[in-house]
Amino acid sequence: MTSLVRVLNKEHGVKQLNILEVGSWAGASTITWAMAIKDLGLTGSVHCVDIWEPYFDLRANNAAIYQAMNSAADHGAIFQEFSRNISAAGVENIVHPTKGNSRDVLPGLAAESYHIIFIDGSHLYDDVCNDIIQARRLVVDGGIICGDDYELKIGLVNEATHRAALANSIDFVKDPSTGISYHPGVSQAIADIFDEVSVWDGLWAVRRNGPNFEKIDLSGYESGIPEHLRLGEEALLTERVRSELGFNIIRSRGKYIGCRHSLGTVDFSIPLDTLLQSYSRSDLIVATSLEEVSLRICEIKIAELNASEQSAPTIERLESQFGFNIIKYGARFIACRQSLGTVDFSIPLDTLLQSSSPSDLIVATSLEEASLRICETKIAELCASGTTAPAAELLESHFGFNIIKRGAQFVGCRESLGTVDFSIPLDTLPQSYSPSDLIVATSLEEVSLRICEIKIAELNASEQSAPTIERLESQFGFNIIKYGARFIACRQSLGTVDFSIPLDTLLQSSSPSDLIVAMSLEEVSRRICETKIAELNALERSAPAVELLESHFGFNIIKYGGQFVGCRQSLGTVDFSVPPDALLRSYSPSDLIVAPSLKEVSLRICETKIAELNAHKQSAPTIELLESHFGFNIVKHGARFIGCRQSLGTVDFSMPPEALLRSYSPSDLIVATSLKEVSLRICETKIAELSTSKQSAPAIELLDSHFGFNILKYGAQFIGCRQLIGEIAIARPLDTLLQGFSSEDFFVEQTREEVLLRICEIEKERLARVIAEGLDVNSSPETDFSQDSQRPFFHGHH
Structure with a gap:
């Protein structure tokens, strides 16, 4: 960039240089231009045009960098950063910003008034074309039009990928042919307007020569890295301090940086202010002390755990059909093509759908609808591929059919038929079965197509003929039934109503005041009320007192x-x-x-x-309580003796013993013919329970460690245990253990996330105390035991 200024100064003797910059963002390139003017002893100005507002379409450009840039521009934060940077560089006297869209601002500028025009605003094709066309009008003869982010020439790109990116307004895309990521809008606009330009590491430029524009030779000039962009020799070593909760804590240039693992490699040679503009504040955290950055990591993790608990839908794989997995995603059903590989369902569903083809990711409100749309997709694909595709050797099963290759023919055989005798000639075999149960075709595609058609017909017939029936509530002696999409109020005095009979027939056989049909629950409730009011009014006139x-x-x-x-x-x-x-x-x-x-x-x-x-x-036999053992009461019930577990509460002995036994577990209610026998069986039950308890003590597994705590999985429960406690092998009941420790040293939760949340909250409070009191962050937390005291030790299962 500085070399372009030298070209105009040394070769053309330009002493006053006016530069127009379209797209300035935080001012890094602005400072480069302004410093070049000052360093070469020239006069002039840098006119900056930028909206300094969020402008990326996150539906088309959903990478973290675009979200971060939009976030930085929100509420005017990026323009404030631009102003601070210009002032800090000492060039505010020659930099003149205009806040506005280049489409609105550039047409109002005077023709041939700038020596250099630098285009680095929107990278979308229409916007780049507009900026270049305006620049051709605004640049002086002999002046230079240049820009950034020209990584790949049109002749080298994959055409299909390139056209799709242009059509979908994608800012930055990876070219599959070369493996190079590039800006398709920039490459296409330059090809359409200039054809050939000079290029140095993504920077492109042409010089105006009368009505034409020519390439520039900069071989005799050194570009050099501007001083304000170069990391000074005094920069401190960047080192990793430790890792907590999915963040690396880095010490760099006197600061502590919390860097989320998922960001991958981060270039810490970039100034921190610029780096922060490129990432979300929840992914890159800069603080002045280890305590402060640890505290903010805790706060972020607590917020994420709380949000995750409230919003994450349950995900369950149900079945597979025709190369699709059907997933239950909260209340929705998603058919996901298996060739997509692993799909990250933690991403919002709207974002997932934008990044996948509608024929690869299908969203439906029911399992039947998802299956139906898979069938329709498969039919469309089979029809598109034609019936001439070579036969497949692999046999498959779909929608309750086995597909069998027999000689040159393919047979779709419904699994419910059981064993089929394929020694019978195929011409004869179909005569023995329904055409919807045994399908013979000449290719795998054809038999799959016909299975899909049969399944669609069955699903449609099922939807039309067999409505679901659900009893919702009762009002004024009527039961309200949901019958498919309709609501039926059925008078209870009718007894059992056979809803397998067509609804029209049912209505003909019943009084309109006994069977009421409506399209909504509100409507049927209203009509029940109207019927009841009419009956009450009639009754008031005629009913006896x-x-x-x-x-x-x-x-x-x-x-x-x-x-x-x-x-x-x-x-x-x-x-x-x-x-x-x-x-x-x-x-x-x-x-x-x-x-x-x-x-x-x-x-x-x-x-x-x-x-x-x-x-x-x-x-009714006489009831007498005899004695109690091991949590059982022994009751004499007529001629029998019953051991009744006390936890059952009151037992109704007016019921026959056989009915009682059916109502309770054999280990809770024991019936015998003598006191000796019932006592013996109580003892046997207790021995079995004690043995089972001893054998089935849950295994203990160390899952993770954070902030001096171990997270243990103990059966179905999760334990947070401070490492200073020492080794604990748990054999005593958890209730007893919990009484022996502080709730901030040893605690039990139902999920790993809840334990992690408690650890974060405890550490957050400790760090806040450390910061407030000026303590050493590595000092030991307050506990109920000393470092060298006798620590408890128990043996258990590992």
Whole structure:
């Protein structure tokens, strides 16, 4: 860049140099131009045009660098950095920034008013073309138009990749033919407007000669690295201090830098201010002390763990069809082509979809829909490939069919057919089976195509003919049923309704007030209310009065018009708006007694009570608690002895012993014919439980270490254990162990992430205390035991 200024000065005698820079960002190139003017003793200015706002389309350019640059430009932060850098370089008197889009600003500038025009703004094709066309108008005769980021000539690129990148407005792409990453918009614009330009390490330039533009020979000039871009000799050694929570902590130039492992190699020869603009603040952290950077790593990890717990959908692989894996991703189903290899589902789904072809990553709301779309994709591919493709030797299974190669023919055979006798000639064999169960074709593609067509037809038929049936709720004596996409209110007094009958037939056989069909839950609820209101209004005009007369033996006696009803109190509220015949069908005759007089209903209540008392007297054995052992009560129940685990709580011994045994585990309720036998079986049960407990103590596994803690997996639980405690082999119950240590030295959680979160929070508090009190960051934390004290040691399973 400096050499271009020398060319105009030495060869053309230019003493006053006006430079137009399109795209300045943080001002690194601006300072280079301005320092060249000052160092060569020239006069002039650098006019900078930039929007200094987020301008990358992250849907097309989703790499971390673009997100970082957009983030840096947000809220004017990058323009503030530009201003600081220009001021620090001492060139603010010759640098004149204009904030705006080059499409708006350049047309308003005077023609032939700049000696050098440097183009380094947007790299998209249309924008680069616009900037070059305007530059041709604005540059003086003999002046230079130049720019950055010209890595690859058009003649060397892969055409398909190049055209796709241009069409999708992709800023930077890797060329598969050469392996070189380049800016397709820059390469195409230069090829279309200039054809040939001079190039040095990505910097391109041409000089105006009348109406033409020519290449420039800079062989006699040394480019040199500008002083403000060169790392000074006094720069301190960059060294790795330690690693914590997925970050390397680096000491460089008197600073401590937390650098996320996933960034890969980071070039620390770049000034830190520039480096920070290239990465997210959660990936690259700069601090003045080890304590501060460790504290901020803890805070970032805590935030990520909390966010992960709240937002990450569950991912489950369900099945595979036609080279696709079907994944359950939260509430959605994703068909993922196996040839994609490992897919990172931690990336947001919208981003994943942008980076994959719609025929490789298919998103659906149900397993059936995902299968259907796989079939449609496969059919389209088979049709596109034609039926002339050579036969495949590999046999496959899809959608419940085995594909078998027999001679020159291919047979799709439904697995449910069982063994098929292929010794029968293929001309004869199809006569024995349905055409939808046995398919004969001349190629693998054709048989696969026909299997897909059969599966689609079956899925469509299933969707049309067999709606799902789900009971949602009950209102006013109606059950509300979800029947496919419709909602049906079905009066409970109808009893069981056969929903396999077509809905039109059902409606014809039922009253409109008993079977109500609607398109939404709200509509069916509204119509139930309207039906109930109409019935209540009719009942109010015609229904007999209901009057409670008296109560006996757990029955209420109700006067209901001209009849008397004995209603068992345990029934709760009874809806007397229902006709008496319907009421009687809904309850047992021993719970609801209807008679024409008070005397008769009282008599029948007495008869019911006498019968129940006699039955209870004859059948209920005496119950007696004898003793208790090992958490069991031994109860004498008639002639039998029952060992009943105390943790069961109250047991209803009015139930027959056979029914009791069906309701409980044999290890919780033990029935025997003698006290000796039940005691023996209680002992055997206890011995078995103790032996099982001893044998099945969970294994202990060391998972990770952070900030002086070990993270242990203990069975299904996770333990955070401070390393200063020393060796612990856990044999005692965790509850007992937890009582022996501080909650900041030894703690148990249900997940690894929860343990990691606790460690981060403990370390965050310690680091904050260290910073506040000016302590040594490597000093030992406060614990309930000393370094040289006798430490507890237990033996356990490893």
